[in-house]
Each structure stands twice: as C-alpha cells, then as structure tokens.
Amino acid sequence: MFRKTLLIFIKxxxxxxxxxxxxxxxxxxxxxKSKKLFLQTIQNVDYFxxxxxxxxxxxxxxSRAYRWKYALEPMGxxxxxxxxxxxxxxxxxxxxxxxxxxxxSRAVMLNRSEGVPFTTGFGTIISERIVDIIILLFITxxxxxxxxxDFVQIKDIIENYFGPKEETSSLIILIxxxxxxxxxxxxxxxxxxxxxxxxxxxxxxxxTLSIFKTQNPIGYILHSLFIWICFLVMFALPFxxxxxxxxxxxTCVLLSFIAGSVGISLTNGGLGSYPLxxxxxxxxxxxxxxxxxxxxxxxxxxxxxxASQTALLIIVxxxxxxxxxxxx
Numbered sequence: 001m002f003r004k005t006l007l008i009f010i011k012x013x014x015x016x017x018x019x020x021x022x023x024x025x026x027x028x029x030x031x032x033k034s035k036k037l038f039l040q041t042i043q044n045v046d047y048f049x050x051x052x053x054x055x056x057x058x059x060x061x062x063s064r065a066y067r068w069k070y071a072l073e074p075m076g077x078x079x080x081x082x083x084x085x086x087x088x089x090x091x092x093x094x095x096x097x098x099x100x101x102x103x104x105s106r107a108v109m110l111n112r113s114e115g116v117p118f119t120t121g122f123g124t125i126i127s128e129r130i131v132d133i134i135i136l137l138f139i140t141x142x143x144x145x146x147x148x149x150d151f152v153q154i155k156d157i158i159e160n161y162f163g164p165k166e167e168t169s170s171l172i173i174l175i176x177x178x179x180x181x182x183x184x185x186x187x188x189x190x191x192x193x194x195x196x197x198x199x200x201x202x203x204x205x206x207x208t209l210s211i212f213k214t215q216n217p218i219g220y221i222l223h224s225l226f227i228w229i230c231f232l233v234m235f236a237l238p239f240x241x242x243x244x245x246x247x248x249x250x251t252c253v254l255l256s257f258i259a260g261s262v263g264i265s266l267t268n269g270g271l272g273s274y275p276l277x278x279x280x281x282x283x284x285x286x287x288x289x290x291x292x293x294x295x296x297x298x299x300x301x302x303x304x305x306x307a308s309q310t311a312l313l314i315i316v317x318x319x320x321x322x323x324x325x326x327x328x
Contacts, residue, residue, distance in 0.1 A: 055228050085320070
C-alpha cells in the first residue's frame with residue numbers, strides 16, 4: 001500500500017504540484033507594471049513566426065516517425081508511416097499528463113495498430129532516447145564552447161530574477177527535492193525487479209540495440225540530425241516575432257533552449273518550469289532594457305513558445321488518438 005501511494009505521489013501528484021506552484025510563482029513575481037508589459041508583449045507578437053515554427057515542429061515529428069522504421073525493420077516488423085506518426089503524437093500527448101509515460105503509450109499504440117510487440121517497440125524507443133540525450137549533450141557542449149562566459153553566469157541569471165540567495169532558497173530546495181524523490185523512486189522500485197522480469201529486460205535490451213542492426217545507419221543518423229535541427233529552428237523562430245528579441249545572439253537561443261529542456265524534465269510537459277526558465281535566459285540577454293521590462297518580455301516569449309508547442313501537441317495528439325486504427 002505504501003509503495004503504491006508513493007508511486008502515485010512521485011509520478012503524478014508531485015510533478016503537477018510543482019508545475020502549478022511554478023505557474024503561481026511565475027505571475028506572482030511580477031509587479032503590476034510588469035504584468036501590463038507582459039500582456040502588451042503577447043498582443044504585439046507576430047504570430048506568423050509562431051505558425052511557421054509549428055510547421056517545422058510537425059516536420060520533426062514526421063521525421064521521428066519515419067526514423068522509427070529503421071529500428072523496427074531489422075527485427076522483422078514493418079509498419080505504416082501514418083500509424084507510427086499517430087503513435088509518436090499520442091506519446092507526446094500522454095507525456096503532458098503523466099511524466100515519462102509517453103514512451104510506453106507510444107509502444108502500446110503501435111502494438112494496437114500494427115501488432116508490434118510492446119517490448120520490441122519500447123526497446124527501440126529507449127534507443128531513440130539514448131540518441132536524443134547524446135545530441136542534447138553535444139548541443140550543450142557547443143553552447144558552452146561558443147558562449148562560455150554567458151554559460152557560467154547562470155547564477156547571475158537566476159539572481160537577476162529571484163533576488164538574493166536567501167530569497168531563492170525555498171525554490172532551489174523544491175527543485176532539489178524533485179530530483180531526490182525521482183532518484184529514491186528509481187532505487188526503491190528497482191529492488192523489486194527479480195527473475196520474473198528477466199525475459200522482458202532481455203527483450204528490451206535486444207530492441208534497444210536494434211539501431212546498431214539497421215540496414216540504413218546513414219538514414220537513421222540523418223533523420224536524427226534533422227529532428228534536432230528542426231527542434232532548434234522551431235524554438236528559434238518565435239524570437240523573430242518580437243522586435244526586442246529578433247536580434248538576440250545565437251548563444252541566447254541555445255542557452256534558453258537548454259533551459260527549456262531542463263524545464264520539461266522537471267514537470268508535466270514543462271508546466272510552469274519551461275516558460276519560467278526560458279524567460280529568465282531571454283531576460284538576461286535584454287541587458288539594454290530596464291530589468292522590469294526585460295523580465296516581462298522574457299516571460300511573455302517563454303510562455304508563447306511553451307503554449308504554442310503544447311497546444312500543437314494536444315491538438316495533433318487528440319486527432320491521432322481518434323484516427324489511429326485498432327486491430328481486432
């Protein structure tokens with residue numbers, strides 16, 4: 001009973017609670033003047049660039065669905081691009097509500113629509129995540145190299161918004177508790193893995209290694225690069241929607257992209273954390289503006305990027321849920 005309750009708390013309640021807390025923190029930290037500037041910024045956005053970024057996002061999702069076949073086919077499973085795309089989008093949708101459950105949901109959907117065994121599909125998804133982590137790590141290293149001075153000033157970015165260290169201690173403690181709870185969850189529940197799941201683990205390992213068996217490694221690599229280039233372009237295009245942010249340096253875009261990636265890992269789909277962290281970085285680079293105005297613009301753009309991407313995932317995810325076939 002205790003384990004079940006703890007599982008529910010860590011997987012569902014805590015991330016949602018943290019996200020809602022950060023949403024309140026997001027708006028409560030702004031003065032009346034900042035809130036007015038925040039709303040004005042949202043009204044002045046050129047939504048052409050937002051729409052264009054979402055088109056690029058769709059291209060990345062289709063590329064991810066197409067790449068998936070390179071991992072499945074060496075194991076003898078052939079599936080339609082459309083059904084793989086539906087499964088990918090449903091996975092993204094589920095991740096917005098249940099953290100890190102989208103991968104399993106994606107494998108379940110492909111099983112229902114194409115008959116691909118769950119462990120096979122899930123293993124190939126794990127291999128994708130390994131590739132994603134490697135590429136994100138590479139982006140982080142490149143960002144550090146080209147903008148080392150800015151990269152090491154993250155502490156200043158935080159203090160510019162939240163104030164002195166003593167005023168931010170509660171938030172820092174809350175974020176630290178998040179990682180501690182997740183770590184405890186992993187260590188606690190892994191103890192229960194016995195021989196009964198050995199066969200499943202072996203199947204997952206075999207599926208995870210499927211990327212090394214693909215008959216088209218160049219295609220897999222090119223699609224992986226294309227996906228992440230699209231992610232970066234999708235993130236960067238909204239910067240052109242505002243006069244005050246369209247000329248910000250590449251370092252700002254890359255560093256805020258990394259901040260957003262951290263935000264997504266903290267809460268459901270980055271609820272609260274994504275726009276807050278992205279906004280902090282943007283505000284830091286608007287040094288020529290008064291702090292109040294810089295943070296209003298940064299928060300607004302961070303929220304617009306997060307809200308537009310989230311809306312796309314919800315709409316396309318729900319459509320995919322309706323259209324994906326279910327084999328009898």
